[in-house]
Amino acid sequence: AQKTKKGQSSLLSYFSTDPPSKKKRFEDKAPEGVLEHELELNVEDVSGSSSVQSTATTKHIAPIDEIQGPSCSSSSTGQLEIGLINKRDPAHGPSMAKVCLGEGSFQPRDFNFPKTGGRKFRPEWYEIFSWLEYSLLTDKAFCFVCRSFYNSEGKNNAEDVFTLIGFSKWKKAVKVFEKHEKSNSHQSNNIKLNCLKEANKNGTIIEKVNQKYSEEVQENRLYLEALCESLIFCGRQSIALRGHDESTDSKNRATFQNELLSIIGEQIQCQIAKEVKEAKVFAIIADETQDIAKHEQVAKVHESFVGFYRAKRTDGKTLANELKNVLISMDLNIKNLRAQYYDGASNMRGPYKGVAAIIMQEAPMAMYIHCNAHILNLCIVSCCTRVPSIRNTFFVLQSLYNFIEKSTKRHAIFENIKKSFQSYSGRTSTLKSLSDTRWACRVEAVRSLLDNFDTTLTTLREISDTDPDSGGQANALLKNLEDFNFVFDLLLLRRVLAQSDILSKTLQSSSVTYEIVKSVKNGTLEVLKSFRTDEFFSKLFNHSIEIADKCGFRAAQLPRQGKVPSKIGGGSKAPFESVEQYYKISIVWPVIDILSDQIEARLQENNLDILNNLSKVLGGTDEDTDSVKCFYKMEESRNKTIQERADVFVQKSLKSVFPMLFELFRLFFTIPMNSASCERSFSCLRRLKTYTRNKIGQERLSSLALLAIERSIGVNISKVIDDFNLSQKRRLNFV
Numbered sequence: 043a044q045k046t047k048k049g050q051s052s053l054l055s056y057f058s059t060d061p062p063s064k065k066k067r068f069e070d071k072a073p074e075g076v077l078e079h080e081l082e083l084n085v086e087d088v089s090g091s092s093s094v095q096s097t098a099t100t101k102h103i104a105p106i107d108e109i110q111g112p113s114c115s116s117s118s119t120g121q122l123e124i125g126l127i128n129k130r131d132p133a134h135g136p137s138m139a140k141v142c143l144g145e146g147s148f149q150p151r152d153f154n155f156p157k158t159g160g161r162k163f164r165p166e167w168y169e170i171f172s173w174l175e176y177s178l179l180t181d182k183a184f185c186f187v188c189r190s191f192y193n194s195e196g197k198n199n200a201e202d203v204f205t206l207i208g209f210s211k212w213k214k215a216v217k218v219f220e221k222h223e224k225s226n227s228h229q230s231n232n233i234k235l236n237c238l239k240e241a242n243k244n245g246t247i248i249e250k251v252n253q254k255y256s257e258e259v260q261e262n263r264l265y266l267e268a269l270c271e272s273l274i275f276c277g278r279q280s281i282a283l284r285g286h287d288e289s290t291d292s293k294n295r296a297t298f299q300n301e302l303l304s305i306i307g308e309q310i311q312c313q314i315a316k317e318v319k320e321a322k323v324f325a326i327i328a329d330e331t332q333d334i335a336k337h338e339q340v341a342k343v344h345e346s347f348v349g350f351y352r353a354k355r356t357d358g359k360t361l362a363n364e365l366k367n368v369l370i371s372m373d374l375n376i377k378n379l380r381a382q383y384y385d386g387a388s389n390m391r392g393p394y395k396g397v398a399a400i401i402m403q404e405a406p407m408a409m410y411i412h413c414n415a416h417i418l419n420l421c422i423v424s425c426c427t428r429v430p431s432i433r434n435t436f437f438v439l440q441s442l443y444n445f446i447e448k449s450t451k452r453h454a455i456f457e458n459i460k461k462s463f464q465s466y467s468g469r470t471s472t473l474k475s476l477s478d479t480r481w482a483c484r485v486e487a488v489r490s491l492l493d494n495f496d497t498t499l500t501t502l503r504e505i506s507d508t509d510p511d512s513g514g515q516a517n518a519l520l521k522n523l524e525d526f527n528f529v530f531d532l533l534l535l536r537r538v539l540a541q542s543d544i545l546s547k548t549l550q551s552s553s554v555t556y557e558i559v560k561s562v563k564n565g566t567l568e569v570l571k572s573f574r575t576d577e578f579f580s581k582l583f584n585h586s587i588e589i590a591d592k593c594g595f596r597a598a599q600l601p602r603q604g605k606v607p608s609k610i611g612g613g614s615k616a617p618f619e620s621v622e623q624y625y626k627i628s629i630v631w632p633v634i635d636i637l638s639d640q641i642e643a644r645l646q647e648n649n650l651d652i653l654n655n656l657s658k659v660l661g662g663t664d665e666d667t668d669s670v671k672c673f674y675k676m677e678e679s680r681n682k683t684i685q686e687r688a689d690v691f692v693q694k695s696l697k698s699v700f701p702m703l704f705e706l707f708r709l710f711f712t713i714p715m716n717s718a719s720c721e722r723s724f725s726c727l728r729r730l731k732t733y734t735r736n737k738i739g740q741e742r743l744s745s746l747a748l749l750a751i752e753r754s755i756g757v758n759i760s761k762v763i764d765d766f767n768l769s770q771k772r773r774l775n776f777v
Contacts, residue, residue, distance in 0.1 A: 132177040132184035136192035136205055144242070147175040147186030156181055161212035171219050173232070182208025183215070185222060191231040200227040255775065262774045263763055270759045273302055277749030280729045300742050305765045307349070307745030310755050314348060315372040321708070324374070325381035325408075328365060328390075328397070347751040348372070349744035350727060358389045362400035376401075379408040385416045414559060414645060415549040421640035422484060422542055429632050435531040436476060438522045439487050443473045445515060446501065452512070455504060460497045473498070485539035488532055499523060499593065526598040530586040530625060537582070538633060541569045545641075563645055570638045579626050600624055726750050 129138050130148040155162040155176075163176055163183060173187045188200035203209045204222055211218070222228055244250065276283055283299055318324045351364055369376050382398050384390035390397050391410060398410030426432050446452050453472075471494060474487040491498065502523065505516040522528055545566045548554060572578065590597065598621045618624040730746050731738055738746075767776040 128178075131179055132175050132182070132186075132189060132208065133179040136189045139186065139189040139192070143190050143238070147173060148177075149175055150178055153178065158210060158212065163212060163215075167215065167219065170216075171223060173223070173228075174219065177208060180208050180210075182210045183219075184208055185228065187231045187235050188228055191234050200225065200231065259775050259777065262776050263760075266763050266766070266776060267759050270302060270306070270757075270762055273299065274306065274749060274757055274759075277303070277306075277746050278753050280726065280746075280750045282732075282735060283746075300739065301769065302762065302766060303745035303749075304741055305762050305769070306757055307741075307748045309757060309762060309765075310748045310752055311348060311372060313755050314752070315374060318372070318374055322378060324378060325383065326365060326369075326379060327383040328361070347748060350740070350747050351744065352740045356389055358392055358396045358400055361389065362397045365397065365401065366404070376405050376408075379405040382408050382410045383413055384410070386412050386420065415546060417644045418542065418546050418549060418641065421637060421644055422539070424640050425633060425637040426484065428636055429629065431527060431531055431629050432535065432633060435528055435535070436484070436487075438519065438528065439491060440476045442491070442498065442519055442523075443475045443487070445512070445519060446498070447473055447475070449512075452501070452505060456494075456497065456501045459500050459504070460494065463497065485536070485543045488535045488539060492532055492536060495523075495589075496593075524593070524595050526586060526590045526595055529589050529595070530583070530598070531629065533582055533586055533589075534630060534633060538570070538573065538637065541566050542637065542641075559645075563641065567638055567642060570634050570641075574631060574634045576626075579622070579630055582630070583622055583625060598625070 128148070130142045130145060132139070132148060149165070149168045151165045151168070153165075155164075158181070163181065165176075167174055167183075173185050175184050175186045176182075177184060183204075185200060185204035188205050192205050193199050199205060201222065209215070209218060241247070273283070275281075348368060351368065353361055353364055366376065369379075379401070382401055384397060388396065391412060393399055396410075398408075401408055402410070426436055446456050456472075471490060473494065474483060474490045476487055477483045499520070502516045502520040506513045506520060509516070545562050548562045549559060551558075587598070589595075600618060600621055601624070618627065726747055727743075730743060730750065763776055
């Protein structure tokens with residue numbers, strides 16, 4: 043073997059079974075006159091010698107158990123064992139570097155680095171070259187960056203000395219390190235490492251794409267949520283919305299309002315249908331009206347508004363089919379229908395071709411009931427038309443309203459005169475119009491004229507004296523008002539119609555029951571009978587005389603009696619003995635009798651026998667309920683009505699004990715007493731479908747009406763957005 047310098051181990055010593063002594067291996071020293079810090083700076087240029095002296099000729103690393111580095115002192119033996127265990131040691135190869143990429147380069151510092159040729163690895167180099175790492179097992183330096191991105195196919199790899207073999211020429215270390223750092227392969231691998239760190243920091247590409255997608259979805263849903271909230275707010279306040287035309291030539295078609303409104307309306311309908319299904323049995327209330335576009339609108343309500351549906355025809359078959367289609371669309375079984383509530387039109391109540399008859403062919407237990415509020419209105423109309431004096435009075439009332447209120451000029455005169463009266467309270471009440479369909483309009487018209495009687499007289503006199511065009515009409519109306527007969531009729535109608543108005547408002551209540559209807563009807567009839575007394579007539583007649591004297595009218599007179607034709611016997615009609623007798627017999631008694639008879643007869647013939655029998659069963663007698671009251675400790679003063687007994691039935695959880703009684707309670711309260719809910723929905727229709735909005739679509743109209751009428755039903759905006767996304771393919775992502 044070649045002799046080696048003093049203080050150095052021979053090459054064979056690395057393969058001997060007996061390693062050199064500890065003293066000989068570590069007595070190497072730097073050459074005299076050279077300082078330690080000069081060793082890492084005073085190095086030779088190695089640009090011409092890129093190869094490293096090594097016996098290895100292939101690009102692989104021997105197994106760990108075959109690698110034997112320089113012998114170490116006993117103080118570093120434990121650290122070498124750590125190197126064997128530590129997977130980050132560069133001696134484990136590039137594949138392990140990729141596994142430990144996230145932990146960074148392996149840079150041991152607290153280690154007694156062995157010397158080779160008087161020089162050793164210096165940990166200070168870590169600060170200059172952050173990519174540098176040291177192997178405890180082989181006493182060699184590696185490049186962590188290049189090892190991590192080592193390519194087994196040999197493409198764009200760095201020098202093997204920094205990836206596979208390791209560098210140990212410490213004399214030339216700094217120059218070689220600098221050259222490697224500037225190499226293309228190292229810089230390329232360094233860029234890859236930085237990109238990988240950035241990706242790990244901010245997430246992978248898939249994660250970034252998913253994150254961006256989620257942010258986009260959240261942002262889109264936020265925008266659509268704001269639009270839905272605006273639609274719901276405007277819809278519940280009956281505020282007009284622009285942009286309903288979504289045709290291809292519309293400049294505002296991208297608003298997609300109709301689709302959102304339709305989804306919102308369907309959601310409200312689904313909630314109503316769910317409640318109906320839970321109740322099992324139900325009743326339908328339907329009515330029709332003509333909107334401003336001359337289309338017949340049919341409303342269907344189950345104490346909850348369901349929608350407006352355009353009826354192309356008004357015959358019974360068409361309306362019945364429309365009702366059945368609505369029940370099918372809401373997934374309601376028509377067999378569970380127990381009552382039908384309509385008005386008295388022939389297309390609704392006809393015995394053969396009416397809506398009720400057609401519906402009962404499929405639902406035999408769905409009995410038809412004529413709306414009690416409509417019946418009362420028919421009673422009042424009959425009373426007001428069958429008595430000539432009352433008929434003429436209402437004609438004058440309507441003519442007076444048309445003359446003053448339909449002219450801005452004459453209405454201004456009316457307002458100015460009213461303000462001049464000392465009794466003016468700051469609120470200008472106007473005259474009211476009459477209508478055959480508005481149930482409370484007659485009593486309101488009578489009251490408004492009596493409240494403004496002096497103002498109306500003065501207004502007519504001024505117009506008669508100053509206006510050449512309408513003065514003649516004003517004078518004719520004035521002569522009618524200055525008649526004792528007209529004043530008497532107004533006072534009579536105010537008293538009689540006030541009682542019918544109480545019954546009318548009771549019948550229009552959404553919570554009215556058969557018991558209440560029966561009680562209020564009987565009370566109204568009792569009051570009307572009390573009016574048919576001499577005492578009531580005397581007070582009424584004297585009050586009329588006081589008003590006539592105050593206004594300067596002529597006193598009451600008997601009308602001229604006509605003669606009987608001679609061909610049927612001749613002579614004259616039997617005259618009345620007095621003026622009082624004339625007004626009593628010809629006006630007061632007929633008005634009271636006709637109204638009382640109409641109310642009793644019409645309400646009695648309304649198909650309410652089943653309700654009357656149900657009320658007897660559920661109401662019971664005191665003897666029948668005494669034992670129950672005692673057992674359940676009920677108070678004597680309570681539980682008199684069917685409603686109170688039903689409440690106790692529910693509170694005591696008696697459904698399973700008396701299932702049939704529970705079914706009777708449910709049936710009794712399911713049957714409605716009026717169709718006023720439909721009339722109220724028609725008021726909403728007039729707010730929605732106005733003169734400027736008469737082209738609104740049917741589906742849009744129904745959805746807006748659901749929002750305006752069913753305000754108490756909440757709308758799940760998140761579900762609306764989900765349904766909107768599923769309805770058709772969207773350019774934007776919402777889910």
